[in-house]
Amino acid sequence: MTIASILILxxxxxxxxxxxxxxxxxxxxNLSAGAxxxxxxxxxxxxxxxxxxxxxxxxxxxxxxxxxxxxxxxPESTRDAYARGLTKTRAGFMAKLNGLLFGGRSLDxxxxxxxxxxxxxxxxxxxxxxxxxxxxxxxxSRKEIQDPDAVRSALKAKVGETLRSELxxxxxxxxxxxxxxxxxxGVGKTTTIGKLAARFSRExxxxxxxxxxxxxxxxxxxxxVWAERSGxxxxxxxxxxxxxxxxxxxxxxxxxxxxxxxIADTAGRLHTKVNLMEELKKVRRVIDKAMPGAPHExxxxxxxxxxxxxxxxxxxxxxxxEVSSIVLxxxxxxxxxxxxxxxxxxxxxxxxxxxxxxxxxxxxDFEVEAFVEALFQREDGGQG
Ligand SMILES: Nc1nc2c(ncn2[C@@H]2O[C@H](COP(=O)(O)OP(=O)(O)O)[C@@H](O)[C@H]2O)c(=O)[nH]1
Ligand SMILES: [Mg+2]
Numbered sequence: 001m002t003i004a005s006i007l008i009l010x011x012x013x014x015x016x017x018x019x020x021x022x023x024x025x026x027x028x029x030n031l032s033a034g035a036x037x038x039x040x041x042x043x044x045x046x047x048x049x050x051x052x053x054x055x056x057x058x059x060x061x062x063x064x065x066x067x068x069x070x071x072x073x074x075p076e077s078t079r080d081a082y083a084r085g086l087t088k089t090r091a092g093f094m095a096k097l098n099g100l101l102f103g104g105r106s107l108d109x110x111x112x113x114x115x116x117x118x119x120x121x122x123x124x125x126x127x128x129x130x131x132x133x134x135x136x137x138x139x140x141s142r143k144e145i146q147d148p149d150a151v152r153s154a155l156k157a158k159v160g161e162t163l164r165s166e167l168x169x170x171x172x173x174x175x176x177x178x179x180x181x182x183x184x185x186g187v188g189k190t191t192t193i194g195k196l197a198a199r200f201s202r203e204x205x206x207x208x209x210x211x212x213x214x215x216x217x218x219x220x221x222x223x224x225v226w227a228e229r230s231g232x233x234x235x236x237x238x239x240x241x242x243x244x245x246x247x248x249x250x251x252x253x254x255x256x257x258x259x260x261x262x263i264a265d266t267a268g269r270l271h272t273k274v275n276l277m278e279e280l281k282k283v284r285r286v287i288d289k290a291m292p293g294a295p296h297e298x299x300x301x302x303x304x305x306x307x308x309x310x311x312x313x314x315x316x317x318x319x320x321x322e323v324s325s326i327v328l329x330x331x332x333x334x335x336x337x338x339x340x341x342x343x344x345x346x347x348x349x350x351x352x353x354x355x356x357x358x359x360x361x362x363x364x365d366f367e368v369e370a371f372v373e374a375l376f377q378r379e380d381g382g383q384g
């Protein structure tokens with residue numbers, strides 16, 4: 001082979017290689033120009049991005065896990081939580097009250113009848129309304145009260161007075177402190193227990209929960225979900241098993257595990273043949289067998305949206321189950337809100353907690369001053 005032919009061969013090879021590279025480039029260019037495959041550019045609309053990722057075969061990013069959230073929002077103050085939770089109530093009750101007081105109406109004793117109507121339609125109950133307004137009627141007829149602000153302040157003071165009652169702190173020196181939670185179906189027992197478990201766990205307490213609503217399978221699962229979040233131990237029986245035996249085992253487990261608190265969930269409705277009140281009495285007796293003196297606290301859960309009907313329920317439960325204090329749930333869900341006043345006045349039972357939403361932090365200690373301030377807070381943010 002001559003040098004010339006070698007050079008020609010090499011040249012040919014080089015040209016060939018160039019042609020191949022050009023062809024590949026062209027093909028690539030065509031592919032991306034007619035692209036059906038989306039590309040992720042920074043700053044893409046999040047919805048589009050998610051769709052694009054899906055098209056690329058990527059899994060949609062799931063919600064970050066609870067624990068992985070970067071930083072918890074600052075806890076809401078009691079005052080803010082009350083103000084938020086009572087928005088509806090204020091819009092109903094206070095708007096009516098202010099409309100009456102500041103609408104230019106003359107302040108004569110007949111004003112009291114109209115005030116009474118507002119209180120009664122706010123679930124305060126007729127007897128309580130009369131008690132709240134008794135002094136006011138006299139003051140108005142003696143012309144001691146001359147302006148609407150004074151009427152409102154007088155009513156606010158009366159409401160505060162009615163709500164102030166003695167509430168013993170929970171005694172955690174009992175190991176474990178046993179809390180039984182009762183109330184009709186749907187009032188928020190299990191939710192309240194979940195919120196309490198979270199709160200106690202956060203305080204470093206060891207929590208055991210008794211899944212005592214054995215009549216609804218879903219109730220056990222619901223409790224387990226809450227327990228998982230807070231790291232509490234759940235004691236459960238088989239479907240339809242005896243609620244009293246579940247409570248017994250939970251208290252035993254609480255003692256064995258040296259838990260600080262055992263909270264027993266209960267059913268709010270039973271099979272028609274079983275009397276709920278008798279069943280609750282049995283659960284109490286059995287808990288007392290597992291730990292003499294327990295349950296140490298019996299929380300009756302009432303739904304604030306049920307009005308006077310809730311008071312009737314409470315009377316029945318109080319007669320059967322030695323209720324020690326009340327949890328009033330769903331205060332965020334009612335424009336009435338007078339239930340709290342009615343409970344304190346008519347049942348002579350202290351309110352320990354209020355529920356102002358479905359989330360874990362929406363259970364609050366009942367604080368009279370904060371409650372009254374929130375209830376009577378003026379729309380302009382001033383104090384009533
Ligand atoms: N808005 C609101 N809903 C609540 C509150 N407490 C409970 N709930 C809801 O009420 C419903 C019934 O609650 P649950 O705990 O299952 O009631 P239980 O049958 O007494 O155990 C659920 O949908 C809860 O999320 C509250 O304070 N506010
Ligand atoms: Mg339940």
